[in-house]
Amino acid sequence: MPKALHLIARPEGEPKDSDxxxxxxxxRALNDGxxxxxxxxxxxxPAMRIWMTEQKSYWPPVKLGEVMRAGGVGEVIESRNPRLPVGTWVGGMTGVAEELITDGRGLRPFDARTLPDPTWALHVFGATGFTAYFGLKEIGQAKAGETVVVSAAAGAVGSTVVQLAKAWGCRVVGIAGGPEKCAYVKDELGADAVxxxxxxxxxxxxxxxxxEGIDVYFDNVGGEILDAVLKRLKLRARIVVCGGISQYNGSGTPFGPSNYLALISARARMEGFVVIDYLHRxxxxxxxxAPLVATGKLKGKxxxxxxxxxxxxxLRRLLxxxxxxxxxLRM
Ligand SMILES: NC(=O)c1ccc[n+]([C@@H]2O[C@H](COP(=O)([O-])OP(=O)(O)OC[C@H]3O[C@@H](n4cnc5c(N)ncnc54)[C@H](OP(=O)(O)O)[C@@H]3O)[C@@H](O)[C@H]2O)c1
Structure with missing residues (x-):
């Protein structure tokens, strides 16, 4: 029998199986539509860790007893909806569930044959890629010749940012943890330095x-790395506050940047954004x-x-x- 995963306790520190x-x-039998x-x-x-808390964010907390919120992709296996014939691939907020009944609202059909793999609808051609693209373009306003620094550079969003910034003619410095990830960011993704x-x-x-300083910092981690970047900003630098994963498992007050006054002399901007504001684009x-993917300039792992x-x-593995x-997670 297909199952769904319900949140039953608010995690303290790392999420536990018992949460x-x-x-x-x-x-049940399907109704028309x-x-x-x-x-x-x-x-x-990573944002799932925030959705599990009582903390107010761009979405309300997942209530105790509810199916854990998640984006997902799946196939229609039975249908009484002519817009969703059997075999159609759909993407959207499926929740952590093996199966669901839908009237189609909130799920977007896509042609999986045009993707290297259906998971790409969650990665480069989904919310991850949109986060990288709109964060770098709209908030970072990265231009050719500028120095872009990216944290969690071997990760999903970060690796896409590294490759986009390179494709747009920037000088890119990736920050990642450990020699294997750093080698990947430099040798495979093409960062100028790691x-x-x-x-x-x-x-x-x-x-x-x-x-010569930093023009754009795409911040995925917050904490001490953000603080160190603040000390090296160029005039009119932009900090894209995408995420702060170094702080997500903590239960106390997040580490705040003590060097924020550097924003004044650099006339710099630090701006948060949420990808859901750009999904319509x-x-x-x-x-x-797509052309960058087709020419091998944009890879997804x-x-x-x-x-x-x-x-x-x-989730523990990711955090x-x-x-x-x-x-x-393959269901
Ligand atoms: N604003 C938005 O709309 C939006 C949308 C999607 C994602 N995000 C944010 O983007 C960031 C990346 O998400 P993702 O899905 O692409 O995950 P990811 O980068 O694929 O995975 C998370 C990575 O974060 C790094 N990390 C974990 N703890 C760290 C720490 N204490 N200090 C430094 N790095 C640490 C790890 O890489 P290392 O091994 O290199 O440490 C880990 O692989 C997250 O902060 C997420 O919340 C924001």
Whole structure:
């Protein structure tokens, strides 16, 4: 019997298996206009850790007892909706569930044959890619010749930002944890320089890799790395506040940047954004990125774990940086 994963406790620190419970999904005959979708993959995202708390954000907290919120892709396996014939691939907020009944609202059909893999609708050609594209273009306003620094550069959003910034003619410095990820960012993604924040002193490394300063910082991690970047801003620099994963598992007050006064002398801007504000422009991002994918200038790496009962382990893996590529869970 297909199952869904319900949040039953608010995690303290790392999410635990016992914070969730598997329950059978509703299994009934379809009404007119409905379709049954077998969810094939869900996207495992750092923001899930925030959605599990009581914290107010761009979306309300997942209530205790509710199915855990998640983006996903799946196939229609039974249908009484002429717009969703059997075999149609759909993407949207499926939740962490193996199956669901839908009237189609909130789910977007897509042609999986045009993608390298259906998971790409969650990665480069989905919310991850849109985050990178609109964050860098609209908030970062990155221009050719500028120095762009990206944290979590080997991750899903970060790796896309690195490649887009290179394609747009920027000089790119990627920050990642460990030699394997740093080699990937430099050799595979084409960054001009890399910083291993786990081994190097971040301020010194930024001084060496960005001798003339930083024009755009695409921030995925917050914390001490953000603080170090603030010290090296060029005039009119832009900081894209995309995420702060270094702070998500903490239960206390997040680490705030003590060097924020540097924004004054640099006449710099630090701006948060949420990808959901740009989803209606998804086609624009796909049209811009598709040629880069076709010519091998934009690669996507998927890191898949198996099984709905491994959701909590999969999220722990992501939050501790053990993922290498876009983290998804195969249902
Ligand atoms: N604003 C938006 O609309 C939006 C949308 C999507 C994602 N995001 C944000 O984008 C960021 C990246 O998300 P993603 O899905 O692409 O995940 P990801 O980068 O694929 O995975 C997270 C990575 O973060 C790094 N990390 C974990 N703890 C860290 C720490 N304490 N210090 C530095 N790095 C750490 C790890 O890489 P290392 O091994 O290199 O440490 C890990 O692999 C997250 O902050 C997420 O919340 C924002």
């Amino acid at each position: 969730f419970e598997l329950r059978p999904v509703e299994s 409905e379709a049954r979708v077998a969810v094939r993959y869900v996207s495992v995202d 910083v291993d924040y786990k081994r190097e002193q971040i301020g010194k490394a930024l001084h060496e890799t960005c001798p 998804g086609e624009e991002a796909i049209t811009a990125m 998927i890191d898949a774990m198996e099984g709905i009962d491994n959701f909590a382990a999969c 501790s940086g053990r993922n290498f590529g876009k983290q998804v």
